[in-house]
Amino acid sequence: MPNYLFTKAKTEEPKKHGDKMQKMLDSGRLNFIVKDVENDDLLESPNGRLPAFDALYAVDGTQFYIMPVKAFKQIHKALKPNGKLHFTVFRKREACPSLYIAQQTAEKFIAEEDKKPHDDALTCGPGPFSQVWPDVLSDQLTIAGFTDITFARFDSPMIIGRDIEEALLFTTSMGPAGEAIRLVEEKSGDAAKEKREQIMAELRKTYANHVEHRLNIHGEMVKGVYLPSSTWTVSATKPADAPVAAVLLSTDTTVCAFWSFSISKSSLGAVVPMPTFPDSVITIA
Numbered sequence: 001m002p003n004y005l006f007t008k009a010k011t012e013e014p015k016k017h018g019d020k021m022q023k024m025l026d027s028g029r030l031n032f033i034v035k036d037v038e039n040d041d042l043l044e045s046p047n048g049r050l051p052a053f054d055a056l057y058a059v060d061g062t063q064f065y066i067m068p069v070k071a072f073k074q075i076h077k078a079l080k081p082n083g084k085l086h087f088t089v090f091r092k093r094e095a096c097p098s099l100y101i102a103q104q105t106a107e108k109f110i111a112e113e114d115k116k117p118h119d120d121a122l123t124c125g126p127g128p129f130s131q132v133w134p135d136v137l138s139d140q141l142t143i144a145g146f147t148d149i150t151f152a153r154f155d156s157p158m159i160i161g162r163d164i165e166e167a168l169l170f171t172t173s174m175g176p177a178g179e180a181i182r183l184v185e186e187k188s189g190d191a192a193k194e195k196r197e198q199i200m201a202e203l204r205k206t207y208a209n210h211v212e213h214r215l216n217i218h219g220e221m222v223k224g225v226y227l228p229s230s231t232w233t234v235s236a237t238k239p240a241d242a243p244v245a246a247v248l249l250s251t252d253t254t255v256c257a258f259w260s261f262s263i264s265k266s267s268l269g270a271v272v273p274m275p276t277f278p279d280s281v282i283t284i285a
Contacts, residue, residue, distance in 0.1 A: 037071045038065055038067055041074075042078040052078060053078055053080065054084070058088070060090065062087050076238055084236070088234070090128050090232075095230035096129075096158075096229050097227045098229040099128050103180055106177055106199050108202075109198065141234075147237055152232070153230065153231075154231050157214065157229065158229035159226050160224075160227060162224045163224070164204055164207045167207050167225040181199060184199065210227050211226075
């Protein structure tokens with residue numbers, strides 16, 4: 001069963017992401033393709049046009065799309081009729097201390113007069129909490145042509161780093177937390193470095209209370225910084241009578257695709273149960 005990993009991380013090499021992925025590459029079970037899901041034809045490849053997919057997966061990636069409807073339309077085009085889209089997105093920030101704690105900590109250091117009018121907005125565009133509302137996300141998927149849209153809630157501790165420093169890098173480099181830290185530095189002038197260190201020191205103390213060993217899906221004990229997280233597992237279907245673009249349709253084996261907005265060492269280990277085919281799940285270890 002061929003698997004395809006789409007990513008925008010053009011500078012990353014798949015071999016850097018663990019033995020399991022490398023073994024899949026070596027065996028021919030995984031093909032690594034650089035694509036921009038919003039703008040590129042997912043079925044075009046260096047070796048010719050790919051068969052349309054039975055299923056496409058994303059783990060916490062769609063929330064970073066700049067134009068989600070456009071991206072979902074591209075995904076819709078790449079699926080066979082009756083093809084399935086499965087993906088996860090974070091729920092509201094209050095349900096995800098794994099990411100929200102960093103933002104809350106940074107915001108303590110922003111003076112009231114320096115706060116912007118929409119600093120407390122639930123989302124400010126692409127970011128970890130941009131698709132927390134099922135009704136909005138359902139509308140986006142419907143506009144893109146999907147039907148049978150369902151949401152299943154899943155709550156679980158999330159590993160945000162294999163150690164405290166990796167957790168700091170992960171949680172302060174993206175989304176609202178990163179923006180809050182940049183604002184602190186911008187308004188602190190000569191004291192910017194000191195303020196940043198104060199934020200990091202407080203986060204280190206917080207994360208130190210959440211270092212533990214947990215069993216992963218492979219039965220291995222993994223040490224890391226674990227904090228509560230809550231996600232939606234979203235499923236949608238391309239209708240059987242949907243128009244088919246000029247694509248190849250595989251007639252023998254199921255073609256699955258697993259794509260990611262990006263891959264980074266700091267995001268390793270987050271495990272979310274999803275509807276999957278047996279060989280289509282890639283755990284980067």
